[in-house]
Amino acid sequence: MCNMKYLILMPTVFLSSLAFCQYDCDDKVYDDTTFTGICEENYPSGKLHFSTTYKLGQKDGEYQEFFENGKLKAKANYSNWDMIGHAIRYYPDGKKELEIIGDSLGNGKLIRYHKNGQIKATGKFKLGFRVGLWIEYDSSGIEISREEEDEYNSIVNMQKESDEKNSNDDPEDDFYVDWSWTLEEEFFMNEDWY
Numbered sequence: 001m002c003n004m005k006y007l008i009l010m011p012t013v014f015l016s017s018l019a020f021c022q023y024d025c026d027d028k029v030y031d032d033t034t035f036t037g038i039c040e041e042n043y044p045s046g047k048l049h050f051s052t053t054y055k056l057g058q059k060d061g062e063y064q065e066f067f068e069n070g071k072l073k074a075k076a077n078y079s080n081w082d083m084i085g086h087a088i089r090y091y092p093d094g095k096k097e098l099e100i101i102g103d104s105l106g107n108g109k110l111i112r113y114h115k116n117g118q119i120k121a122t123g124k125f126k127l128g129f130r131v132g133l134w135i136e137y138d139s140s141g142i143e144i145s146r147e148e149e150d151e152y153n154s155i156v157n158m159q160k161e162s163d164e165k166n167s168n169d170d171p172e173d174d175f176y177v178d179w180s181w182t183l184e185e186e187f188f189m190n191e192d193w194y
Contacts, residue, residue: 033057043068053078067092076187079104083184091115102183110186114139126152128182 053061076087102108106128123134
């Protein structure tokens with residue numbers, strides 16, 4: 001029912017320990033591909049940490065994350081494990097920290113904010129990889145760097161090299177390219193629990 005690494009046992013009354021039982025939603029789903037509903041995980045204090053909607057074992061619907069004081073920390077929408085639409089992460093004071101707008105293929109844009117509300121960084125994605133002009137700003141709004149990103153074409157070139165190297169007959173010598181970067185990883189990049 002729940003992941004044992006989060007179970008806190010109280011020697012006196014076993015039933016009271018159930019209130020402290022917390023499971024990892026993703027672990028639960030990997031074990032149950034038929035799970036449809038809302039999975040919630042709590043802080044050790046018992047307060048709601050986040051809530052994720054699943055459909056047939058996949059993130060599909062609304063995701064919400066909360067600070068321990070109950071304020072909204074982040075919200076996003078999923079479709080078959082892909083983060084889609086408008087995702088927002090907040091600072092504890094309620095100001096925006098990050099916005100990502102994207103589609104199910106990982107195409108979209110990102111805006112990061114300083115705590116004072118000024119834009120910290122902007123950029124775009126293609127299939128989950130940084131592409132095009134990425135600009136960073138200091139907390140007063142002055143541009144401090146601009147870089148032309150092309151992670152997508154870098155990965156395409158790595159794939160071509162991989163395909164050439166893998167033309168031998170021994171699959172153990174095959175070279176693999178990691179295509180797994182997603183907008184979700186950008187969204188959770190600075191979260192220490194992710």
